[in-house]
Amino acid sequence: MADEIQQAASKALMREMGLDEANIERRKKIVGFEASDVPRIAAIRDLVTQHTDDYVTTFFNHLSGLDDARSLIASRAIAERARQLKREHLVAMVQGEYGMKYVEQRIELGTLYAKAGLDARVFLGAFHQLLKHIGSAVMKQVDRKPLDGFESFMSLKKIAFFDIGLIVDVLVFERERVIRQQQESIRELSTPVLQIRERLLLLPIIGVIDTQRARLITESLLRSIRANRAKVVVMDITGVATIDSKVSNHLLQTVTAARLMGAHVIVTGLSAEVAQSLVALGIELSKLNTVGDLQGGLEEAERILGYRVLTTATDAGPAPEGS
Amino acid sequence: MSVPILKQGDVLIASIQAALSDRELAQLHDAFADQVGRFRSRGVIIDVTALDVLDSFATRTLRSIAYTAKLRGANAVVVGIQPDVAFAMVQLGLSLEGVATALDLEEGLAYIRDVAKRGSHRVR
Amino acid sequence: MSAEVSVPIERDADIVTARQEGRQLAAAAGFSSADQTIIALAISEITRNIVSYAQRGKVTLSRMDEGGRRGILIVAQDDGPGIPDIDLAMRDGYSTAKSLGVGLPGARRVMDEFELVSALGKGTTVTMKKWLR
Numbered sequence: 314m315a316d317e318i319q320q321a322a323s324k325a326l327m328r329e330m331g332l333d334e335a336n337i338e339r340r341k342k343i344v345g346f347e348a349s350d351v352p353r354i355a356a357i358r359d360l361v362t363q364h365t366d367d368y369v370t371t372f373f374n375h376l377s378g379l380d381d382a383r384s385l386i387a388s389r390a391i392a393e394r395a396r397q398l399k400r401e402h403l404v405a406m407v408q409g410e411y412g413m414k415y416v417e418q419r420i421e422l423g424t425l426y427a428k429a430g431l432d433a434r435v436f437l438g439a440f441h442q443l444l445k446h447i448g449s450a451v452m453k454q455v456d457r458k459p460l461d462g463f464e465s466f467m468s469l470k471k472i473a474f475f476d477i478g479l480i481v482d483v484l485v486f487e488r489e490r491v492i493r494q495q496q497e498s499i500r501e502l503s504t505p506v507l508q509i510r511e512r513l514l515l516l517p518i519i520g521v522i523d524t525q526r527a528r529l530i531t532e533s534l535l536r537s538i539r540a541n542r543a544k545v546v547v548m549d550i551t552g553v554a555t556i557d558s559k560v561s562n563h564l565l566q567t568v569t570a571a572r573l574m575g576a577h578v579i580v581t582g583l584s585a586e587v588a589q590s591l592v593a594l595g596i597e598l599s600k601l602n603t604v605g606d607l608q609g610g611l612e613e614a615e616r617i618l619g620y621r622v623l624t625t626a627t628d629a630g631p632a633p634e635g636s
Numbered sequence: 637m638s639v640p641i642l643k644q645g646d647v648l649i650a651s652i653q654a655a656l657s658d659r660e661l662a663q664l665h666d667a668f669a670d671q672v673g674r675f676r677s678r679g680v681i682i683d684v685t686a687l688d689v690l691d692s693f694a695t696r697t698l699r700s701i702a703y704t705a706k707l708r709g710a711n712a713v714v715v716g717i718q719p720d721v722a723f724a725m726v727q728l729g730l731s732l733e734g735v736a737t738a739l740d741l742e743e744g745l746a747y748i749r750d751v752a753k754r755g756s757h758r759v760r
Numbered sequence: 761m762s763a764e765v766s767v768p769i770e771r772d773a774d775i776v777t778a779r780q781e782g783r784q785l786a787a788a789a790g791f792s793s794a795d796q797t798i799i800a801l802a803i804s805e806i807t808r809n810i811v812s813y814a815q816r817g818k819v820t821l822s823r824m825d826e827g828g829r830r831g832i833l834i835v836a837q838d839d840g841p842g843i844p845d846i847d848l849a850m851r852d853g854y855s856t857a858k859s860l861g862v863g864l865p866g867a868r869r870v871m872d873e874f875e876l877v878s879a880l881g882k883g884t885t886v887t888m889k890k891w892l893r
C-alpha cells in the first residue's frame with residue numbers, strides 16, 4: 314500500500330519533470346550508452362549482485378562520516394529505506410533494463426535524498442566511493458583479462474552517470490519547488506484581496522505593477538469573487554505610483570474580467586494626475602466607475618449592495634413553473 | 637447535443653452542460669430568438685458555468701443572443717463565467733460589452749427582476 | 761504517454777476536440793489551470809480559422825523540452841487559400857468575415873511565441889509556443 318503510494322508519487326514527479334520514454338532515450342545517448350554495453354555489463358553481473366551488501370555499506374559508511382549527511386543517517390526510517398533502495402539499485406544496475414521502471418526506482422531514491430535534504434555534492438561523493446569499490450573489485454576478479462574487465466566497468470559507469478543525472482535532476486527540481494512555493498506565498502502577500510463584508514471585496518493595489526504581478530492580481534481577484542460570491546469590488550489605486558499605458562491596460566483588464574464574472578468594480582484613489590494620464594493614454598474614464606476616495610467608494614458599494622438586498626428581500630424568489 | 641431551454645415564469649433559461657460546437661451554439665441562438673418572441677419573455681438567462689472556454693465565436697453568439705433578446709423586449713444575462721475563463725478572455729481581447737453578466741443563476745434571476753421593477757436597464 | 765497529438769480539423773466539432781486535447785496536454789505538462797484555459801482558447805481561435813477559411817487542415821500538439829525549458833508547441837496547418845496580407849490579418853479588428861478580427865492578434869498576445877507563415881494558394885501554418893514559468 315505504502316509502496317503503491319510511493320510509486321504513484323514517483324510517476325507523478327516523472328511527469329512533472331518531463332521524464333518520458335523519449336527523454337530517457339536522450340539521456341542514454343548523453344552518457345553514450347549503446348546496445349553493446351548490455352553484454353559487457355552482464356559479464357560482471359554476478360560479481361556485483363553477490364556483493365551488494367558490501368557496496369551499500371561503502372556508500373553509507375562514507376555518508377556516516379559526513380556532517381552534511383546527518384539528516385539522512387539520523388532518521389532511522391529514512392536510512393533503512395535508503396539502504397534498501399540502494400541495494401535494489403545495485404542489482405537493477407546490472408540487469409540490462411534501463412527503461413521507465415528503472416528510472417522510476419531512481420526517482421524514488423532521489424526523492425528520498427531530497428526529503429532528507431541531502432546535497433548533490435554529498436551524494437556524488439558517496440557514489441564515487443561506491444563506484445571505486447566496484448571498480449577495484451572488477452579489476453581484481455578479471456586480472457587475467459584486464460581489458461575485458463575495464464570495458465565492463467566502463468559500460469557500467471555509463472549507467473552510473475545516467476543515474477547521477479537523474480538523481481541530481483530530482484534534487485535540483487525539488488529544491489526549485491521549495492523556491493517556487495516561497496515565491497508563491499510572497500506574491501500572495503503582495504496582492505491581498507480583503508473581504509470587507511458579505512459580497513464586498515477590497516483590492517488595494519500598492520507599488521509597482523508589472524505584467525507578471527498584474528496577472529497575479531487579476532487571478533487572485535477573480536478567484537476571490539467566486540469564492541466569496543462577491544457582487545462589488547472596490548479597487549483602490551491610491552498606492553500606485555505611476556501609470557503608463559501598460560499599467561492602465563492591466564487595470565482595465567482586471568476590471569473587465571471582474572465584470573465578466575458579474576461583479577461591479579469601483580475604482581478609487583485616482584489622483585488628478587493619474588486621471589489625466591489615463592485620458593492622455595486614450596482610456597475612456599467613462600468605462601470605469603470611479604469614485605474619488607476609498608471612503609466614497611465603500612459608500613457607493615454599500616449603496617449598490619443595499620439596493621440589492623432590498624429588492625431581493627421584497628420578492629420571494631422565482632416562482633417554480635413547468636418548463 | 638442541443639441545449640434545452642427551460643421556461644421559468646417569464647424567464648427563459650438555458651444551462652449549457654458541456655462544451656458546444658459552433659453549430660450547437662448557433663442553434664441555441666436560433667432557439668432563443670424563436671422562443672423569446674413566442675412566449676413574450678421578459679428575460680433570458682444563459683448559464684455558462686460548465687464551459688471551460690469562451691472563444692470569439694461563443695462571445696459573438698452571446699452578444700448576438702443579448703441583442704436579439706433586446707429587440708424583442710427581453711433582457712439577457714450571461715451567468716457563471718468561471719475565473720479562468722474570464723481571465724483568458726480578457727487576455728485574448730474578448731469582452732461582452734453591452735451584455736449583462738451575473739455570478740450565477742440566482743443572481744441572474746435577481747438581476748432580471750431588478751430591471752423589470754425599475755423599468756429600465758441598469759447601468760453597468 | 762505519447763508526447764504528440766495530431767487532430768484533423770474538418771468540421772466545427774473538431775475545434776472542440778482540438779482544444780480539449782490541448783488542455784489535457786497542457787495539464788500533463790504542468791501548466792496552471794489559468795494557463796490551460798489560455799492555451800485551449802488560442803487553439804480554439806486558430807483551428808476555427810482553419811474551418812472558416814481553409815475548410816480543412818490539422819493541428820499538432822506536443823510538449824517541448826529544450827535544455828531544461830519546458831512547454832507546449834502548437835502547429836496548425838492548412839492547404840487553404842493563404843493570407844494575402846499577413847500584417848493586416850494580424851491587426852486587431854481586421855476581419856474578412858465581418859467577425860471580431862481578434863483570433864490571430866489575440867492568440868499572439870496570449871502565447872509566448874507566435875509565427876504565421878502563409879503562401880497564397882498554398883496554405884497557412886501557425887506555430888505557437890508557451891513556456892512553463
Ligand SMILES: Nc1ncnc2c1ncn2[C@@H]1O[C@H](COP(=O)(O)OP(=O)(O)OP(=O)(O)O)[C@@H](O)[C@H]1O
Nearest residue numbers: 692809813849855856857859860861862863864884
Ligand atoms: N487559416 C487561414 N487561412 C486563410 N485566411 C485566414 C486564416 N486565418 C485567418 N485568416 C484571415 O485572417 C483574418 C483575420 O483572422 P482572425 O482570426 O484574426 O479574425 P477573424 O477570424 O476574421 O475573426 P474572429 O477570429 O475574431 O472571429 C481572417 O478574417 C481571414 O481573412
Ligand SMILES: [Mg+2]
Nearest residue numbers: 805809863864
Ligand atoms: Mg478567427
